[in-house]
Structure formats: C-alpha cells, structure tokens
Amino acid sequence: MPEAQAAGVVPFGARLAAATDDLGPLCVGIDPHAQLLAAWGLADDAAGVREFSLRVVDALGGRVAALKPQAAFYERHGAAGVAALEETIAAARAAGTLTVVDAKRGDIGSTMGAYADAFLGDGSPLAGDAVTVSPYLGFGSLAPAAELAARTGRGLFVLCLTSNPEGPQVQHATTAGGVSVAASVAAQAAALNAGADPMGSVGLVVGATIGDAARATGTDLAAVNGPLLAPGVGAQGAGAAELAAVFGVARRQVLASSSRGVLQAGPDVDGLRAAAASAAREASAALRD
Ligand SMILES: O=C(O)c1cc(=O)[nH]c(=O)n1[C@@H]1O[C@H](COP(=O)(O)O)[C@@H](O)[C@H]1O
Numbered sequence: 001m002p003e004a005q006a007a008g009v010v011p012f013g014a015r016l017a018a019a020t021d022d023l024g025p026l027c028v029g030i031d032p033h034a035q036l037l038a039a040w041g042l043a044d045d046a047a048g049v050r051e052f053s054l055r056v057v058d059a060l061g062g063r064v065a066a067l068k069p070q071a072a073f074y075e076r077h078g079a080a081g082v083a084a085l086e087e088t089i090a091a092a093r094a095a096g097t098l099t100v101v102d103a104k105r106g107d108i109g110s111t112m113g114a115y116a117d118a119f120l121g122d123g124s125p126l127a128g129d130a131v132t133v134s135p136y137l138g139f140g141s142l143a144p145a146a147e148l149a150a151r152t153g154r155g156l157f158v159l160c161l162t163s164n165p166e167g168p169q170v171q172h173a174t175t176a177g178g179v180s181v182a183a184s185v186a187a188q189a190a191a192l193n194a195g196a197d198p199m200g201s202v203g204l205v206v207g208a209t210i211g212d213a214a215r216a217t218g219t220d221l222a223a224v225n226g227p228l229l230a231p232g233v234g235a236q237g238a239g240a241a242e243l244a245a246v247f248g249v250a251r252r253q254v255l256a257s258s259s260r261g262v263l264q265a266g267p268d269v270d271g272l273r274a275a276a277a278s279a280a281r282e283a284s285a286a287l288r289d
Pocket residue numbers: 029031070102132161162163164205206207231232233234235236257258259260261
C-alpha cells in the first residue's frame with residue numbers, strides 16, 4: 001500500500017503478518033449471540049453485549065493475532081449496542097490487538113465512500129484495523145474503501161468463497177468475462193496487492209468449510225498476495241484437516257477464524273484462554289508447519 005507507506009503508517013497486511021508470526025494464525029470472533037449471553041449469565045441487551053465483549057478483550061487481548069467483532073450482534077441493540085461495538089474496538093486497540101470489524105458492507109460508489117469513512121477513517125469510532133466488505137455490487141464499487149484503507153493503513157476482507165451453503169449460487173457462477181465470480185474477485189484483489197511485501201492489505205474471506213471450491217471455481221488463492229480470513233473453524237465443523245486441504249500452497253496467508261468454538265468456553269477467563277490457545281495451536285499446525 002504505497003500511500004500508507006509514504007505516510008509512515010505500517011500497512012495492515014504487514015501488521016497482520018507480524019501478529020500471526022508472533023501469536024499464531026488465529027482470529028477469535030466476538031459474536032454475542034443471545035444463547036451465549038444467557039450461558040454467560042448476561043442479559044440479552046446492550047449492557048450484556050458490552051460486558052461480554054469487554055470480557056473477551058480482557059481475556060484474549062495480546063494473546064491472539066486478531067479479534068473480529070460481528071456488527072449485527074451489536075446493531076440489534078440499537079444505538080447503545082453500536083456504542084458497545086465502539087468500546088470493544090477501542091479496548092482491543094488499547095490491548096494492542098488487531099480488530100477486523102465484521103460488517104460486510106457494500107454499496108454503490110458514493111455510499112461506499114460513507115461506509116469507508118465509518119469503518120476505515122482515522123478518528124472514526126467504528127474503525128478497527130480492517131473491515132469485511134461485499135463485492136456483489138461489482139468489485140469496482142469497493143474502490144472508495146480500497147483507497148481509504150490504503151491511505152490509513154487499514155485493510156479489507158472481500159467476500160470470495162463464503163462458508164454458507166448458499167454462497168455457491170453466486171460465487172460459482174460465471175461472469176461475463178468467462179471466469180467464476182470467485183476467481184474474478186480474487187484476481188481483482190491480487191491486482192490491488194501487487195508488489196506488496198510481505199503481503200498486501202486487501203484480503204479475501206474464504207471459508208474453511210468450502211472443500212475443493214477454490215479449485216472448482218479456478219480461484220487462485222496463492223496469487224492474491226494478501227490475507228485469507230477463514231471462518232468456519234470450530235462450530236461450523238472445520239478443523240486442522242480442512243484448513244490444510246482447503247488452502248494448500250496458500251496456507252501461510254491464512255488467518256483462521258473461530259467464534260462460538262472459543263466463546264463457548266467462557267465466561268471463565270482461563271477457559272477462554274485455553275480454548276483460544278488450543279485453536280491457535282491447531283491452526284498453526286495446519287497452516288505453518
Ligand atoms: O466474514 C465472516 O466473518 C464470515 C464469512 C463466512 O463466509 N462465514 C462466516 O461464518 N463468517 C462469520 O464468521 C463467524 C462464524 O462464527 P462461528 O461459526 O461461531 O465460528 C460469524 O460471525 C459469521 O458471520
């Protein structure tokens with residue numbers, strides 16, 4: 001990301017590579033589901049979501065490469081819930097842990113510029129270190145986000161091959177250019193990451209549950225030269241074997257992500273730490289050895 005480098009900001013891709021080298025390739029999702037709040041003895045309201053999230057940051061801050069708060073679980077509690085998301089992002093930053101805000105935003109260019117300001121702008125309370133974005137209004141519609149991320153040293157994770165069973169309807173379809181939607185998304189991310197070292201800041205979301213979909217869709221994950229966020233670990237059934245099989249030669253770019261698989265070990269701090277350490281060991285064994 002030349003602009004961020006010129007301004008003396010270390011780009012997200014380089015910061016994430018350092019964090020995963022240090023702590024292992026694991027991201028823990030902060031998903032305050034109603035059932036988890038109940039299991040933790042917390043109310044299903046904004047105060048409960050706030051308490052849940054701050055406990056996760058307290059337990060895991062400085063111990064995992066990244067935390068990924070899922071915006072919907074905060075938004076469902078209105079303004080107070082969004083304030084809890086802002087506090088969660090700030091607490092993770094204070095703990096020195098990278099955050100991926102899982103907001104999955106995507107809109108026409110001018111509106112995308114407003115989403116970019118919210119999630120990628122310096123000084124915005126909703127800006128973490130990266131945000132998940134949706135390319136299904138056309139990859140080019142994400143340009144305002146890519147430009148602001150480059151300027152502020154933040155990152156994007158663009159949906160590519162998602163973990164849900166409905167994803168293939170769109171992602172495996174063939175574009176007007178004759179390649180699959182997923183392959184086209186990956187190629188356009190690769191173009192934005194060209195020349196970046198150790199890797200660029202435009203990542204992809206590729207579920208750890210997708211089996212051989214990268215090969216089937218002609219999606220060249222190794223060529224992306226950016227991080228690959230791999231949800232689906234734990235509660236959705238993927239483990240070390242799936243991570244190794246799905247990512248193959250691209251495995252060193254992967255940030256494995258688990259939410260419920262770790263969170264269900266709470267609210268006990270030692271339980272959360274043990275679950276995260278075990279998931280990080282498993283991810284390292286699959287992706288780094
Ligand atoms: O972008 C994501 O994080 C995401 C993409 C995807 O393809 N699949 C997927 O599960 N996710 C998110 O990852 C999290 C998975 O949670 P667990 O199944 O509890 O680990 C949820 O917050 C999902 O919204």
